[in-house]
Amino acid sequence: MAKPNNTLFFVQGNPGFDDCDAAVLGVAFDGNASYGRGAAEAPQAIIKASHQMDIENPMTGKTLETAIHNFGIIEPKNAKEMIEETEIVAKKALEARKFFVLLGGDHSTVNGLLNAVPEGTCFVNFDAHLDLREEWQGKKESHAAIAHRIFDKGFEQVWVGTRDLINEEEMKFVSEQNIANKIFYSPSMPKAFYKTQEFPKWMKKENMLFDKHYAKKALDTIESEKVWLNIDIDCLDLREGIETGVPTPFGLSLETLRDLIYEICQKKEIVGFSLAEVIPDKFGKSQAIAAMLCYSILSWLESKNK
Ligand SMILES: [Mn+2]
Numbered sequence: 001m002a003k004p005n006n007t008l009f010f011v012q013g014n015p016g017f018d019d020c021d022a023a024v025l026g027v028a029f030d031g032n033a034s035y036g037r038g039a040a041e042a043p044q045a046i047i048k049a050s051h052q053m054d055i056e057n058p059m060t061g062k063t064l065e066t067a068i069h070n071f072g073i074i075e076p077k078n079a080k081e082m083i084e085e086t087e088i089v090a091k092k093a094l095e096a097r098k099f100f101v102l103l104g105g106d107h108s109t110v111n112g113l114l115n116a117v118p119e120g121t122c123f124v125n126f127d128a129h130l131d132l133r134e135e136w137q138g139k140k141e142s143h144a145a146i147a148h149r150i151f152d153k154g155f156e157q158v159w160v161g162t163r164d165l166i167n168e169e170e171m172k173f174v175s176e177q178n179i180a181n182k183i184f185y186s187p188s189m190p191k192a193f194y195k196t197q198e199f200p201k202w203m204k205k206e207n208m209l210f211d212k213h214y215a216k217k218a219l220d221t222i223e224s225e226k227v228w229l230n231i232d233i234d235c236l237d238l239r240e241g242i243e244t245g246v247p248t249p250f251g252l253s254l255e256t257l258r259d260l261i262y263e264i265c266q267k268k269e270i271v272g273f274s275l276a277e278v279i280p281d282k283f284g285k286s287q288a289i290a291a292m293l294c295y296s297i298l299s300w301l302e303s304k305n306k
Pocket residue numbers: 127128129232234235246
């Protein structure tokens with residue numbers, strides 16, 4: 001494992017694991033990406049971008065005081081190694097009831113969490129895609145099959161920002177498992193189009209972002225008390241300036257994502273979050289958004305727990 005040569009938000013020092021409130025692991029792995037590569041560079045870039053952020057928030061006047069332990073960044077050579085190494089660290093953190101942050105990497109890095117996240121947790125998947133394929137390109141651990149793996153483990157799931165690449169296999173799965181009410185779309189067609197449409201079994205009219213109660217409904221759908229925020233950065237709209245493995249237009253605005261995560265943080269017990277598919281860009285935009293999300297979630301939880 002690479003030594004933590006620098007740390008998320010805190011340039012000086014790395015709080016010890018026993019004393020930390022939150023623990024962070026970077027997984028520099030994009031070996032399972034099927035389209036754009038580069039997410040392996042994200043953990044280092046996000047950490048670097050976090051140093052540009054003022055941890056004293058001018059909007060609240062409060063300084064982030066959460067003690068964050070950095071495990072460092074692992075650089076696994078293959079999927080098997082990635083899953084094993086991630087799992088060891090995730091288990092250590094979550095068994096000690098530390099808030100855990102996984103900085104990917106492609107979305108397949110979440111495979112390393114499946115045996116570590118406590119039972120009875122709902123994965124809230126912020127993602128343009130359902131990722132419900134049984135396998136993709138012959139790989140069960142593919143980023144495009146991650147929600148299927150989460151399902152196999154028996155976790156509840158809710159999707160937000162869905163809008164692309166929903167294939168027949170996934171539609172069938174949604175209908176058979178009766179989970180259409182758990183999927184919240186960010187539609188790529190104009191509102192008028194959907195008015196004329198007969199809605200298929202796998203799509204709920206009231207779960208479209210056009211509906212003003214979108215965020216509330218998504219939140220109300222979560223049955224579990226515990227939540228894992230499973231963020232694939234491609235949930236965001238491209239106008240937000242993100243660079244990602246499978247860029248997809250008509251996504252969530254940064255405000256919609258922010259507000260919904262804020263609400264979930266207020267109402268649920270957040271076990272941790274994963275941030276995947278961020279590809280650092282030369283202007284620093286993707287990594288700045290990612291660092292801001294890390295900061296926001298940690299500071300909301302800190303203010304809630306005070
Ligand atoms: Mn995705």
